[in-house]
Amino acid sequence: MSVLEIRGLQVSVDTENGSVEILKGVDLTIKSGETHAIMGPNGSGKSTLAYSIAGHPKYTITGGSVTLDGADVLDMTVDERAKAGLFLAMQYPVEVPGVSVSNFLRTAATALRGEAPKLRTWVAEVKGAMEALNMDPSFATRNVNEGFSGGEKKRHEIMQLELLKPKMAILDETDSGLDVDALRIVSEGVNRAKANNDLGVLLITHYTRILKYIKPDFVHVFANGKIVEEGGPDLADKLEANGYADYVSK
Amino acid sequence: MSVLTTNYLTPTGREEAWRFTPIKRLHGLHDGSAIVGDRNSLVTKAGLPQGASFTRESLAPLAVSDDVIIERIRGEVSDVAHLSIDANAEIKEPIFLTRSAGALDSAELSRVRISLGTHAVATVIVENIGDTLLAEDLEISLAAGSSLTFVTLQEFDSKSVYTARHHAVVDKDATFKSITVTVGGDVVRILPTVEFTAPGASAELLGVYFATTGQFFEHRMHVDHAVPNAKSRVNFKGALAGRDAHTVWIGDVLIRAVAEGTDTYELNRNLLLTDGARADSVPNLEIETGEIVGAGHASTTGRFDDEQLFYLMSRGITLENARRLVVRGFFNEIITEIGNEEVQERLMERIDGELERAGA
Numbered sequence: 308m309s310v311l312e313i314r315g316l317q318v319s320v321d322t323e324n325g326s327v328e329i330l331k332g333v334d335l336t337i338k339s340g341e342t343h344a345i346m347g348p349n350g351s352g353k354s355t356l357a358y359s360i361a362g363h364p365k366y367t368i369t370g371g372s373v374t375l376d377g378a379d380v381l382d383m384t385v386d387e388r389a390k391a392g393l394f395l396a397m398q399y400p401v402e403v404p405g406v407s408v409s410n411f412l413r414t415a416a417t418a419l420r421g422e423a424p425k426l427r428t429w430v431a432e433v434k435g436a437m438e439a440l441n442m443d444p445s446f447a448t449r450n451v452n453e454g455f456s457g458g459e460k461k462r463h464e465i466m467q468l469e470l471l472k473p474k475m476a477i478l479d480e481t482d483s484g485l486d487v488d489a490l491r492i493v494s495e496g497v498n499r500a501k502a503n504n505d506l507g508v509l510l511i512t513h514y515t516r517i518l519k520y521i522k523p524d525f526v527h528v529f530a531n532g533k534i535v536e537e538g539g540p541d542l543a544d545k546l547e548a549n550g551y552a553d554y555v556s557k
Numbered sequence: 558m559s560v561l562t563t564n565y566l567t568p569t570g571r572e573e574a575w576r577f578t579p580i581k582r583l584h585g586l587h588d589g590s591a592i593v594g595d596r597n598s599l600v601t602k603a604g605l606p607q608g609a610s611f612t613r614e615s616l617a618p619l620a621v622s623d624d625v626i627i628e629r630i631r632g633e634v635s636d637v638a639h640l641s642i643d644a645n646a647e648i649k650e651p652i653f654l655t656r657s658a659g660a661l662d663s664a665e666l667s668r669v670r671i672s673l674g675t676h677a678v679a680t681v682i683v684e685n686i687g688d689t690l691l692a693e694d695l696e697i698s699l700a701a702g703s704s705l706t707f708v709t710l711q712e713f714d715s716k717s718v719y720t721a722r723h724h725a726v727v728d729k730d731a732t733f734k735s736i737t738v739t740v741g742g743d744v745v746r747i748l749p750t751v752e753f754t755a756p757g758a759s760a761e762l763l764g765v766y767f768a769t770t771g772q773f774f775e776h777r778m779h780v781d782h783a784v785p786n787a788k789s790r791v792n793f794k795g796a797l798a799g800r801d802a803h804t805v806w807i808g809d810v811l812i813r814a815v816a817e818g819t820d821t822y823e824l825n826r827n828l829l830l831t832d833g834a835r836a837d838s839v840p841n842l843e844i845e846t847g848e849i850v851g852a853g854h855a856s857t858t859g860r861f862d863d864e865q866l867f868y869l870m871s872r873g874i875t876l877e878n879a880r881r882l883v884v885r886g887f888f889n890e891i892i893t894e895i896g897n898e899e900v901q902e903r904l905m906e907r908i909d910g911e912l913e914r915a916g917a
């Protein structure tokens with residue numbers, strides 16, 4: 308049983324005109340097996356929250372804390388956070404020229420497992436993970452995310468989620484850009500990871516359609532750098548019907 | 558262009574062709590003061606396949622040169638190490654030429670010829686290892702319809718000084734592809750030059766270089782489109798790490814008035830891995846006719862991409878390993894063109910080692 312605890316998190320970014328505060332005190336607790344959906348308008352800071360937890364160098368933490376099972380996440384390097392059990396499926400997965408998917412996955416698995424996976428079982432493992440997400444085996448020899456379509460990049464993220472078996476996953480708009488079939492395939496991948504690893508999930512999305520597949524236990528409304536309302540799954544339907552006007556008007 | 562006026566004219570460093578080169582570190586190769594040893598270090602690594610021969614013989618130069626060091630070599634040395642591929646021979650396995658027995662207390666002046674008969678196909682890999690002072694005049698002749706992949710590996714130790722011209726003369730419908738790799742030495746200065754003698758010829762000059770603390774690596778291309786309908790591609794990638802690591806890439810491409818139908822593109826990309834290093838990159842396209850298929854160039858110099866490093870690290874990969882992956886990935890595009898796994902892996906490991914030593 309793991310707990311990711313975010314307390315009063317304040318984050319700013321450096322711009323040409325000085326530092327701008329984006330997150331203005333975020334409180335959120337996610338436990339193993341729970342799924343929390345975050346919905347909120349463009350630019351409200353959802354990706355900033357995701358990146359800050361993962362340790363992206365662009366963001367400066369100006370206040371608050373993030374702990375995983377009591378350990379100070381903000382004090383860890385990016386790779387240490389992954390080793391502690393955090394995973395971020397990115398809104399815009401990055402292309403890494405010249406690095407093959409298979410080399411990348413093996414390097415990551417070696418780092419996270421503390422030893423290189425046995426070659427024979429590993430090949431089968433990767434093949435299985437790719438098949439599960441309907442990815443052609445030829446992706447293994449392609450360069451990481453290079454030339455992948457938007458949907459292929461997202462599948463590749465969830466394939467890594469299944470392969471690397473984190474404790475807590477943040478999915479930043481994994482559903483954006485997916486066709487109806489891919490949405491189902493990707494959702495099933497997330498649900499398998501939940502079932503197999505008792506994964507805790509923070510799911511950032513704009514649409515309720517993914518919530519039909521991945522059932523949230525909690526829905527949080529994010530606006531202007533913080534959580535402004537919390538509720539159960541029906542809150543998502545209310546948002547879809549009414550938009551965010553109630554939360555951003557002030 | 559007169560040989561006499563340039564011969565034994567010592568460069569001062571102010572000449573366009575020498576303006577980047579640290580002449581003081583050339584151990585007198587440029588001004589004739591180097592003590593020339595009696596070395597013929599180039600040997601074949603294994604037995605030669607059928608259709609290939611390796612001899613030492615007296616040969617007249619293939620083409621004039623305006624490089625002072627080349628003229629000095631030609632003035633001193635008549636014996637040429639000559640690898641010859643018979644007409645119509647199709648040799649699948651690469652032919653390795655290796656330089657052994659280097660020395661730093663004296664210099665080697667070397668003339669090399671690689672010649673392919675009509676429709677011959679071959680891959681030649683020249684390995685330069687150890688520490689040495691070496692000035693080389695290497696000429697390649699590709700007869701009509703022949704095809705050569707020429708790999709030149711500068712895997713020197715840290716004190717070597719190597720200056721060379723690798724000049725290819727490419728005849729009708731012949732295909733020349735070179736992969737120049739420079740990862741070792743104190744000063745390396747290579748002039749990869751190409752001249753086309755008939756239409757339908759093509760040349761692809763690929764290269765990678767990685768300079769670390771204090772090293773100077775210069776690659777000064779010259780592609781002469783003096784005939785119609787020839788094609789050239791240049792793609793060199795370099796990385797630099799550590800104080801006073803310095804690389805120079807010059808891409809001179811000349812499209813003469815007669816060279817209608819020319820198709821050329823040249824590209825140089827540099828990755829600055831630390832502060833204190835300097836990459837000079839000068840593409841230079843001279844076009845004397847408008848009747849061409851295409852002509853372009855691009856040159857970029859960048860640093861580690863934070864987004865790439867973040868992505869890799871977010872999967873548990875340490876910063877050090879993430880950097881190694883990114884650098885390997887950067888070079889991979891060119892290194893894989895060598896087509897020999899053993900050589901490719903050896904080079905990647907050397908690159909890892911250089912990266913580690915530079916503390917980048």
Ligand SMILES: Nc1ncnc2c1ncn2[C@@H]1O[C@H](COP(=O)(O)OP(=O)(O)OP(=O)(O)O)[C@@H](O)[C@H]1O
Nearest residue numbers: 320321322327329348349350351352353354355356
């Ligand atoms: N370098 C920067 N300079 C100025 N503003 C920035 C910078 N980086 C981020 N921001 C701002 O931070 C805010 C939050 O961005 P973030 O990407 O977290 O939004 P989001 O909620 O994920 O939006 P979306 O739904 O569109 O993905 C935005 O208004 C964005 O413009």
Ligand SMILES: [Mg+2]
Nearest residue numbers: 353354355398
């Ligand atoms: Mg976002």
